[in-house]
Amino acid sequence: MRFSIPRNEFLTRLESVSTAVASKTVKPILSGILFRTAEDSKLELIATDLETSIKTYVQPSEISGTGQFVVDAKVLLEIMRNLPDGKVFFEFQDTNLVIRMEKSRFVLPTMSGEEFPEVEPAQGGWELETSVTALEIMIDRVLFCAAKDEFMRNLNGVYWELEGGYLRLVAADGFRLALAEEKTNQNLEDHFLLTLKSMKDLQSSIKTAGSDDMKIVYDGTRVGFYFDGTEMVARVVEADFPDYKKVLPKAFKTRVVANTSSLSDAIRRASIAARLGSDSIKIEIKEDNMKLIAKSPDHGESSEELEIKKDGEDLIIAFNPKFLLEATKKIDTEEVELNFVDSNSPLQMNPVDVEGYLYIIMPIRLI
Amino acid sequence: MRFSIPRNEFLTRLESVSTAVASKTVKPILSGILFRTAEDSKLELIATDLETSIKTYVQPSEISGTGQFVVDAKVLLEIMRNLPDGKVFFEFQDTNLVIRMEKSRFVLPTMSGEEFPEVEPAQGGWELETSVTALEIMIDRVLFCAAKDEFMRNLNGVYWELEGGYLRLVAADGFRLALAEEKTNQNLEDHFLLTLKSMKDLQSSIKTAGSDDMKIVYDGTRVGFYFDGTEMVARVVEADFPDYKKVLPKAFKTRVVANTSSLSDAIRRASIAARLGSDSIKIEIKEDNMKLIAKSPDHGESSEELEIKKDGEDLIIAFNPKFLLEATKKIDTEEVELNFVDSNSPLQMNPVDVEGYLYIIMPIRLI
Structure with missing residues (x-):
């Protein structure tokens, strides 16, 4: 040969x-x-x-x-x-x-x-037509929030959900959650969980795709992705992803709109003392001003102020700055919306006037 | 304040x-x-x-x-x-x-x-005027050959030698040696040894220099480098650098001239089996042809042929391909000269028609 x-x-x-x-x-x-x-x-x-x-x-x-x-x-x-x-x-x-x-x-x-072990393709079950680009963007928006620890079987991956005409990807690690969705033209209702490794393989392999058509096939135990003459088959994880909808806040008491890159710069600088020390950044929202402050016994104090647009109540809340920063980096609109309930409830961060993806971040309790 | x-x-x-x-x-x-x-x-x-x-x-x-x-x-x-x-x-x-x-x-x-510990400047002794750029190039040409192991005190650094109107830097790790020199306009005769850490500090700090004037001062225990309003003082190592001149071959039996980038590509590819396996590449020089070959039980065999200009005897010799490759990368002339004595003697690699730097690489004994 x-x-x-x-x-x-x-x-x-x-x-x-x-x-x-x-x-x-x-x-x-x-x-x-x-x-x-x-x-x-x-x-x-x-x-x-x-x-x-x-x-x-x-x-x-x-x-x-x-x-x-x-x-x-x-x-x-x-x-x-x-x-x-x-x-x-x-x-x-x-x-x-x-x-x-x-x-x-x-x-x-x-x-x-x-x-060489022969791999069975996904057979029977449903088929869904989607786009490589759309899927690539969704994966990029959620993957970094998946738990890295392989022993956390139900969080060490991405949850796929088909519901109400949407394809939705959800990843969470216990401290934060990312959700991204796209409208589909089919009305399928189903869900499955793929490991972080499978997700990364999918992410890498679709990067080289020369055309945008993608077909997803699911037969109850295996998912097949068909694109540009390539087929990837992944075994689904036999574990239950937590009921993420319970975590999504329903009503907010404080809504803040800020310039995305200004917020990102402010978090980066204000968290210098936190990154080198305590891993916690305090946010004080008062009228149209947001103050971000981090303190550490060895590395002093770093603080920033930021002009914001605010609806609702003033608030003091604290976060791990890494989680805020990573989410802010994925927001690609000029303005970002921060929706708060209170100091002990999760923050929802999402782009302004764009549907389709959001981040939920658990606060750190203020002492 | x-x-x-x-x-x-x-x-x-x-x-x-x-x-x-x-x-x-x-x-x-x-x-x-x-x-x-x-x-x-x-x-x-x-x-x-x-x-x-x-x-x-x-x-x-x-x-x-x-x-x-x-x-x-x-x-x-x-x-x-x-x-x-x-x-x-x-x-x-x-x-x-x-x-x-x-x-x-x-x-x-x-x-x-x-x-804060006050550092004494280098005082008395001699002073030498040189150029930041010239020194930067010399350091780049030799530093990678210094032993990385801090316990090898006399090789974990760079040897500085002033002799016959030249400033010479030499680094060696027992398997290879690099030498770079520049003419000076003073006739100083002296030598000292600086640690790899001091050399790296010098390399980093001169990178930001805004002017090219450099003064070196040596008082027997400390070396001072003065450039662009900055002064760096380094303590010399109290250890004897080996008599490197003994290692420099005096007469050659085979002289090969090759295109530098073709040789570099050939070594890189021919050593694939070596890099993943045995760490040894065999070179066969026969007439105007150089064959490079590496074998490994698990990773097969990789080989290349290269047209060369040759004076002297045919030869079979083996090297660690990493050492060949790193030296080739520093040669900045279109053609490179390989000077051999025999299969068991060190190779001298140097640019063609350019004085001032050379590499000595010990062969691996052929079994």
Whole structure:
């Protein structure tokens, strides 16, 4: 089996598929990528960590013979990244893959394609049409709020919810929550939870998508994402995401509108003492003024004042400044809205006059 | 004591002086910067880790009162980096430093200026005039070859040698050696050894120099570097640098000239199997051809061929590819010269037709 393919085109596909390769594994074959001849002179590339799998196709310039083999993803990527663009020649013979380009030559050991775990596609269930770009934006808006700790199984991922004609992504880590939604043109009602690893794989692999069409298929245990000739299948987490709607505040007593970048600068500077010390920033809202202040015994005091537009009551409340800052950075409107209930209730931060995403941040109790 | 100063100007000086601040220290005062009113309405800034010290001056827009205080370098840098350009107001009262700019306000605790260790300047001895740019280039050419291990006292730094009208820097780690020299207009004969930390401090602090004049003063135990109103004083290491001249090959049997970037690309690709595995690359020089090859049981084989100009004998020799690659990256001429004695002797790599710097790399014994 031989084939040749332009390096840049091949590298894009290789990078997309290799996001699913297991990073730490006791099964060596999972650190590899399966190559298999397919219909129409195409070549199938598959990677999996048994939880997420990605399959894509490349169209070689020339191909002869049929067969399959598994080759270490890291070495192959390293080679491809170090070659210039141009036609690369591959030859699979006995148990070796020989790669040539001009005066460069590589001989890689391979593993048997037959031992590569076959991943079942998501079958039956519903299908949803959406857009790669829309999904990319939603993932970016929520992913940073997911719990990083793998042992928090129900929070270490993103909750997908289809409801009332919307596709909604929700992530939370116990201190904050992010929600992003998009209208769909189907009226599906369902939900599932994907791990942070699956979400990151999805995020990386859709980055290289050359077209915007995306189809999502869910069969109750697996979700399939189909885009630009690539399919990613992720196993859903068997754990219950908390009832996030309980956390969403229903009525507010103080509504503040501020310039997003001024607020972000103010938080960044006012939290200098907090970042180096106590991890808490106090916010005092009084008339049309917001004062942000952090203190630490070793690093002194940092404070900022900010002009705001305010409706409702004055308020004193405290937060972990990192959570405020990370949420502010994702707000892409000129103005941001901060909605408060009281000093002990969560803050809702959202863009002004734009629906579709919001952040909930738990306050720190004032002593 | 009060003063005000434009933020950008102040930050440049602050970054230059803070390179000498002790990173890990049991004496809290060494993590600070001493501010002291000086002559001509200037302000002196000093930092030291007891081994290296840097003193510089800033010219405030306004200043009133006299005094001195020590303030934590990390907090101050964090504040300055987060403020926009514009006039910053400082007020030292009681034991606090208050910093204001528009609606930002910071109160920092200070330490007593009197407890700050006074650093003796290098006095007496010789003085040498040189250029900041020339020194910067020389440091860049040798520093990466210094041993990283602090316990290798005589190699964990850079050897300075004045000889025959040249200023020479030499660094070595037991596997390779770098040498860079510049003509001086004085005929001094002397040498000293500076730690890697002192060298890195020097490298960082001269980066911000606004003028090219540099004066070096050496009094037998301390070296002073004077540039652009800044003075850095470094204690010399009391250890003997090995007799490096013994390592420099005297006569060569094979001389190879190659295109520098082609050689660098070839090493990078041919060493893929080595980098992921055995850390050894074999070079076969035969007529006008150089073959580079690396093998690893798990990662296969990577090889390259390169056209070269050769004088002398054919040769087979092996190296750690990292050492070859790092040296090649510093060669800034189009062509590079590789001078070999035999398979078991060090390689000398140097630019073609440019005097002033060279690399010596020990081979790995072929099995």
